[in-house]
Amino acid sequence: MPRHGGPSTGPVERDRLAVHLIWEGALAVIAVVLIVATLAMTPHQNLTVAFGQAGYLGLAAAGLALSMRTASPNLAVGPILGFSGALSASLVTQHGWGKPVAMVTAVLLATVIGLVLGLLVAVMSVPAWAATFGAATVMQAATIGLTHGEMIPLRLGNGSYPTALWFALFALVSVGGGALWLTPAVRTRLSAGRGPGDPGRWNGMQSGLGAIAGLTGSSFLAGLGGVALLMRVQAADATSGANLTVSAFAAVLLGGTSVFGRRAGVFGTLLGVTVVAVIGTLIVYNDVSFWVSGLVTGLIVLAGLGVNRGLESITGALNRPRPTPPTAPPPMGAPVA
Numbered sequence: 001m002p003r004h005g006g007p008s009t010g011p012v013e014r015d016r017l018a019v020h021l022i023w024e025g026a027l028a029v030i031a032v033v034l035i036v037a038t039l040a041m042t043p044h045q046n047l048t049v050a051f052g053q054a055g056y057l058g059l060a061a062a063g064l065a066l067s068m069r070t071a072s073p074n075l076a077v078g079p080i081l082g083f084s085g086a087l088s089a090s091l092v093t094q095h096g097w098g099k100p101v102a103m104v105t106a107v108l109l110a111t112v113i114g115l116v117l118g119l120l121v122a123v124m125s126v127p128a129w130a131a132t133f134g135a136a137t138v139m140q141a142a143t144i145g146l147t148h149g150e151m152i153p154l155r156l157g158n159g160s161y162p163t164a165l166w167f168a169l170f171a172l173v174s175v176g177g178g179a180l181w182l183t184p185a186v187r188t189r190l191s192a193g194r195g196p197g198d199p200g201r202w203n204g205m206q207s208g209l210g211a212i213a214g215l216t217g218s219s220f221l222a223g224l225g226g227v228a229l230l231m232r233v234q235a236a237d238a239t240s241g242a243n244l245t246v247s248a249f250a251a252v253l254l255g256g257t258s259v260f261g262r263r264a265g266v267f268g269t270l271l272g273v274t275v276v277a278v279i280g281t282l283i284v285y286n287d288v289s290f291w292v293s294g295l296v297t298g299l300i301v302l303a304g305l306g307v308n309r310g311l312e313s314i315t316g317a318l319n320r321p322r323p324t325p326p327t328a329p330p331p332m333g334a335p336v337a
Contacts, residue, residue: 016315017182020256020265023311027255027271034278046281048163052232054277055166056081058270059225060241061248062174063218065269068252069181070214071193071261072121072128074114077222077248079139082241084110084226086143089152089236099156103230107223113139114219121215122208128215136245144238151237154230161232171270173221178266187262190214194261243294250297251276253304256311263315276300 038047060077067074084106091102117135121128181187190210225244230236253259254275255268276297283293 014315014319015187015263016318017265019311019314019318020263020268023256023307024265024267024271027268027275031271031274031278034275034282038278038282042282042285046285047278050274050277050281051167052161052163053280054273055163055170056225056228056232057244057247057251057277058167058170058174058273059221059228060244061251061269061273062170062177063221063225064245064248065174065252065255065257065264066177066221067128067214067218068257068259069187069262069264070190070210072118072211072214073259074117074132074215074218074222075129075245076117076132076136076139077218077225078241078243078245079136079143080110080113080219080222080241081226081229081244082236082239083139083143083146084223085230085240086146086152086226086236086238088227088230089154090146092154093152099154103227107220107227110223110226111216111220114216114222115212117219118208118212118215121211125208128211132215140238140242143240147236147238149238151235153235156231156234166228166231170273174269174273175267178264178269181264182266191262246297246301247276247280248273250300250304253308254300255304256307258312259305259308260312263311272304 035047038050060081064074064077067077087106087109088099088102091097091105092099097105113135117128117131120126121131190213192207193210222241226241229240233240251272252269253272255265255270255272257264257268279296279300280293283296
């Protein structure tokens with residue numbers, strides 16, 4: 001596949017899906033070991049708690065993974081998630097909106113925010129991480145304004161959270177998106193942001209198309225995750241989703257999605273989220289100090305960067321041209337009598 005995602009006169013650069021699938025196999029073993037250990041050493045309800053967290057965290061992570069595949073990482077997925085939940089709760093409790101309408105409106109607004117960010121990145125040809133870092137601050141401030149720094153309780157139905165439904169939705173989106181990304185036309189067109197050259201030059205709208213798709217899609221999934229979180233905790237506050245970007249980033253990196261764009265597997269985000277959610281649940285169950293949770297998440301981020309470096313290095317080694325074996329010299333001419 002061309003490095004720039006378009007016509008190229010240079011050598012073809014392959015992404016080597018098999019390298020990612022081998023790592024995902026190892027990660028699957030880790031996930032299974034953690035799940036079995038949780039079932040064996042703690043009450044079974046803890047696994048339900050872990051999968052309940054994985055539902056909304058997974059939607060944010062799937063969105064972040066999409067944006068990273070398009071080389072436009074959305075660092076605002078956590079604040080957008082929190083804003084969507086707070087807006088839904090505010091519209092229902094303070095303005096009398098119906099719950100479904102309020103939730104749909106919040107998700108649509110999150111999608112529009114992502115579209116605006118994508119257009120900003122595409123038109124100005126600036127790094128998506130910088131634009132979304134600023135947007136994250138704006139969204140966090142908007143959430144504080146909506147909640148006035150207080151919790152907004154919101155009773156939804158009988159209070160039961162459909163854990164299996166939200167986790168299944170996340171799994172379908174994550175694995176289905178990973179499979180769709182294998183389509184050459186999709187990955188070539190949307191991953192044009194990955195490439196060498198002067199990072200400050202204007203790359204044009206062909207490169208910007210990936211940023212528009214990545215930031216719009218990731219914001220939509222983050223908004224949907226906000227609805228899931230609201231349904232789970234039956235309340236919204238200013239801190240909802242504040243730290244989820246780092247947790248999602250840890251899961252996505254651990255799953256093997258490249259920080260450089262385009263390269264990724266199929267099941268990595270699903271497995272990474274499962275590992276992060278189960279570890280987080282075990283930390284809470286063992287009543288470990290609060291700071292340890294942040295420490296472990298940060299260490300997983302660093303470990304995920306190591307995974308990225310390893311996958312990129314192995315792929316690069318496999319793509320390196322093999323030396324051409326020397327050819328035998330032409331036979332000497334027959335001696336002249």
